[in-house]
Amino acid sequence: MRTNSELNRSKKSYRGNFLILPIVFLLIGYILFFVCLTPVIDPLVSVYKLAFSNANASSAVDGTGTNSIFNGSTGVHSGLLTTDDFEFPTWGKLFGSIKVDNTEIDCDLIFGDSKDLLKKGACMSMESRIPGCGSGVLVGAHNNTYFHTLPDAQVGDLVHLETNYGSFVYRIYETKIIDTSKSGHADEYFPELYGDEEILLLYTCWPINTLASTPNRYFAFCEFVSGPQVNIYETGREMNENG
Secondary structure (H helix, E strand, O other): OOOHHHHHHHHHHHHHHHHHHHHHHHHHHHHHHHHHHHHHHHHHHHHHHHHHOOOOHHHHHHOOOOOEOOOOOOOOOOOEEEOOOOOOOOOOOEEEEEEEOOOOOEEEEEEOOOOOHHHOOEEEOOOOOOOOOOOOEEEEOOOOOOOOOHHHOOOOOEEEEEEOOOEEEEEEEEEEEEEOOOOOHHHHOHHHHOOOOOEEEEEEEOOOOOOOOOOEEEEEEEEEEEOOEEEOOOOHHHHHHHO
């Protein structure tokens, strides 16, 4: 038979377990809730900030002017430029804007792409060249904010890129959905991205109304129509010496 002291210790241990176990289960529940809903919560927060903040797309990056090198249209629609002629954009800099006909897309164009930068506008991938270099230009934005109406654009519609060094126009010639989880998916856009023609590739997550993570991407492929040519390999002096 157990003594009174043993019974008291047993009761205290039971009370301790009774208090600790619910707390442990509660913490586990919070962790699971956070992990499961993070892919849904982040897009909702982005939508809320875009819809209810007083700041427009431009002020999201250009609030102090320290991250922007874009001051509106330069009026340069043709010609040949070198790195002497403009300030080359660096990571995180707002260096232009993008508009797409027959959509509501009219937002900032940012050099580089990351989770934080995608909250501020359309982002140009570091995997591509800047407009005017005669190669692929890859630009993406969130489906639930800046590129929500990208699927409204049709083949033949124009895309307008204003940059800190010139104005560019592209024409959509194809749209398609690419499943990035499938083997070989890169073959569906790498030839355009790394080819010897200037192709603008716009992309966003698909389905367009999804708030969760998805491997599918909606692509719009756009051919070059007009804009200045950019030589990023030589300065103006080197071109004159070599010419």
